[in-house]
Amino acid sequence: MQPGTSPEWIAALVRKYRTLVAWRHERSMGLEPPDASAFRRLAREFPGALRELTVEPIETLTRRLSALETASGDPHRIEPWMLWMWDYHAETRTLLRSFASDRRADRSRESMRDHVVGRVARRHGVPSLVVLAALFPARERRR
DSSP states (O other): OOTTTTTTTHHHHHHOOOHHHHHHHHHHTOOOOHHHHHHHHHHHSSSHHHHHHHOHHHHHHHHHHHHHHHHHGGGOOOOOOOOOHHHHHHHHHHHHHHHHHTSSSSSHHHHHHHHHHHHHHHTTTSOHHHHHHHOOOOHHOOO
């Protein structure tokens, strides 16, 4: 599924952010977390989403969900970060599959994220730091 060819990619990101927002609200209310299989399913479809769940403020997750819901009804409202996030997940899934076949691959979280962000940035013709700051604002605030 490629952005621009189908609205399904936006619907998938809406589903991701609805899930993240719901889980954060449930946690804030002291409810039991979903079972481990729910976390694994989300991480398999959207690698990096669990880190987003734990690091990004609820306001960021909610703002992203709202923007995606708006864009799902009006393709003219698609923002660059949405395309970058979709590509980030797709690139990360591809890289993780390659790890399964290459035992020598560098599996560190930071180097993998930087590699994927670099590929996404080149594909979209923007600096890596712009993509990094857009996709992982909490990470950038810690620097």
